[in-house]
């Protein structure tokens with residue numbers, strides 16, 4: 001009799017041809033349609049699984065771990081992993097992995113695109129045009145803010161933040177950044193960015209872009225107090241995680257003219273968008289798509305597959321997945 005193959009759960013429809021690589025080693029349980037799970041359904045899906053390939057939608061915490069006695073590895077398709085309780089997984093001896101690097105440039109491209117759309121009011125102008133408001137060319141229609149020659153503040157100077165800084169030098173922007181730890185001088189020189197304190201970043205930026213990981217410490221870091229320190233002509237762009245911004249405080253600032261505009265790709269309670277933000281004209285809203293080019297999404301899934309195969313002890317990197325998340 002042949003040994004049953006370990007079971008892996010693939011939580012969402014990804015790319016079948018990439019996922020097929022899992023079938024060389026495992027019994028794969030997957031879903032054909034985009035699925036929304038309750039915590040109990042996630043526990044049930046994990047109850048007989050040795051491994052799981054999940055997206056940021058699926059939260060795995062103590063309750064799911066307790067229901068999953070055979071679980072040995074969780075491969076997250078994404079660089080951010082605030083959907084996973086890493087300390088709890090680590091205590092249970094379960095390896096968790098993510099997909100850094102492969103999405104850096106695509107996400108930085110999008111961050112820059114969102115910054116431009118926000119500063120130059122591109123989506124607002126398009127809506128206005130489609131609604132039939134354009135009667136004649138006018139000198140003062142949809143006046144926005146310049147990127148070139150302005151000061152860009154980047155909060156969170158990891159790989160994606162650095163990618164944004166490189167793009168900014170092509171626009172002759174002055175780049176300030178703040179990060180948990182200061183970058184080595186050689187990297188600062190290469191990306192042409194100057195380190196400043198948090199408050200100086202807020203006060204100095206004409207455009208502030210958030211690219212930091214979400215953690216307890218970054219929850220509502222951009223709150224009413226922080227927004228008050230920003231220039232009223234400034235724009236705020238968030239491609240990190242929604243929970244970093246207090247959305248009600250942001251809506252107050254935007255509605256009250258204390259901030260010019262915001263570009264948001266991420267939200268605190270996705271897929272629900274704060275109705276106050278939906279009602280404002282000076283906000284560009286996108287549905288968490290910063291890493292969403294076809295090539296990059298395929299690369300993310302492929303890397304997550306490599307991670308899962310290796311974490312479960314198969315393939316050329318058996319036992320040494322490329323991207324373990326350290327607790």
Ligand code: DGY
Nearest residue numbers: 077078079080081291
């Ligand atoms: C990530 O990778 O964390 C993105 O937010 C989802 O692609």
